Amino acid sequence: MDLSLLAALNAERQARRATILVTEMASGAQRLVRQSEIDADPLAAQLDKQLRMGKSGMVEAEGTSFFLTVQAPHPRIVVTGAVHISQAMAPMAKALDLDLVIIDPRSAFATPERFPGVTLLPEWPDEAISRIGLDGYTAFVALTHDPKIDDPGLVSALRSNCFYVGALGSRKTHGKRLERLVAAGFDEAATARIHAPIGLDIGAVSPAEIALAILAEIVSTLRGPRRKPA
Amino acid sequence: MISTDTDILRAAEEWARAGRGVAVATVVETWGSAPRPVGSHLVIDGEGNFLGSVSGGCVEGAVVSEATDVIADGKPRMLEFGVADETAWQVGLSCGGRIKVYVEPVRAGTLEARG
Numbered sequence: 001m002d003l004s005l006l007a008a009l010n011a012e013r014q015a016r017r018a019t020i021l022v023t024e025m026a027s028g029a030q031r032l033v034r035q036s037e038i039d040a041d042p043l044a045a046q047l048d049k050q051l052r053m054g055k056s057g058m059v060e061a062e063g064t065s066f067f068l069t070v071q072a073p074h075p076r077i078v079v080t081g082a083v084h085i086s087q088a089m090a091p092m093a094k095a096l097d098l099d100l101v102i103i104d105p106r107s108a109f110a111t112p113e114r115f116p117g118v119t120l121l122p123e124w125p126d127e128a129i130s131r132i133g134l135d136g137y138t139a140f141v142a143l144t145h146d147p148k149i150d151d152p153g154l155v156s157a158l159r160s161n162c163f164y165v166g167a168l169g170s171r172k173t174h175g176k177r178l179e180r181l182v183a184a185g186f187d188e189a190a191t192a193r194i195h196a197p198i199g200l201d202i203g204a205v206s207p208a209e210i211a212l213a214i215l216a217e218i219v220s221t222l223r224g225p226r227r228k229p230a
Numbered sequence: 231m232i233s234t235d236t237d238i239l240r241a242a243e244e245w246a247r248a249g250r251g252v253a254v255a256t257v258v259e260t261w262g263s264a265p266r267p268v269g270s271h272l273v274i275d276g277e278g279n280f281l282g283s284v285s286g287g288c289v290e291g292a293v294v295s296e297a298t299d300v301i302a303d304g305k306p307r308m309l310e311f312g313v314a315d316e317t318a319w320q321v322g323l324s325c326g327g328r329i330k331v332y333v334e335p336v337r338a339g340t341l342e343a344r345g
Binding site: 001002003006007009010013023025028055056057058067069070 | 239240242243246247254256258259267268269306308332334335336337338339
């Protein structure tokens with residue numbers, strides 16, 4: 001592999017853009033195919049299929065073997081709320097190798113002491129999200145219980161193709177939230193994307209158990225057989 | 231903790247930029263119960279330092295040793311390990327699976343042709 005190719009692969013990954021490295025096994029010849037270039041590639045069908053599965057693999061075309069190294073962007077969780085549950089979530093997300101970004105404009109909550117080693121953005125969610133962006137490899141989780149903070153985040157998430165959107169709150173709280181989102185112009189298909197009550201139903205009580213339930217639901221959505229391609 | 235392929239391939243780039251001889255090993259095919267999925271990487275330098283994993287520990291030693299040759303002569307190699315293979319049994323792929331590992335050198339000479 002040429003160092004230039006390796007550098008380009010790493011740069012695409014850093015920019016959270018899907019990329020496939022194609023290696024012709026017989027000759028060792030390699031090329032990098034970016035997501036936008038797939039349609040024009042001779043192996044378009046195979047590339048598209050592997051990328052949808054998010055899996056590297058060997059494919060055959062015209063009697064030749066090609067290995068496709070699929071680099072889908074690293075899954076990331078964006079949370080509004082530097083709260084107890086997100087404190088519990090931080091070490092679990094790290095163990096699961098999921099990137100975590102926590103947004104909370106309340107600077108008393110979003111402190112490095114409470115969240116060692118976590119990416120903290122002490123800003124309003126709409127401002128922070130417009131800068132970091134949400135994509136098909138991002139899960140969005142609203143945890144503050146405060147519509148002033150959660151709602152702008154949910155609005156951004158519903159306008160994006162996040163693979164997961166979840167919001168903490170009782171059914172009653174969620175009912176009111178749905179009313180606000182409908183008033184903001186979202187239809188039922190859009191608001192149905194929100195997982196609420198949030199998390200797998202494991203009877204979670206403590207903040208750590210709720211964090212576990214949420215992460216389990218996110219992993220299930222990311223890896224589960226029903227996953228829609230991003 | 232260096233655990234992701236992102237970190238591993240970034241390390242490969244950094245090592246190569248620092249002038250170290252580097253090889254990238256990739257699991258390209260698996261059969262049966264293979265411990266690491268297709269696409270997993272192991273990055274090796276000329277001194278035998280390595281990062282990542284292609285088998286959860288079973289055949290890393292053999293891959294690292296082959297990688298030293300790949301770095302030395304610049305030619306990629308396809309390695310196959312499995313219980314049916316006596317050599318592989320010796321290096322310990324005892325989990326019952328079979329894996330194919332492609333080991334290729336990182337060539338530093340073409341950095342300006344970036345793209």
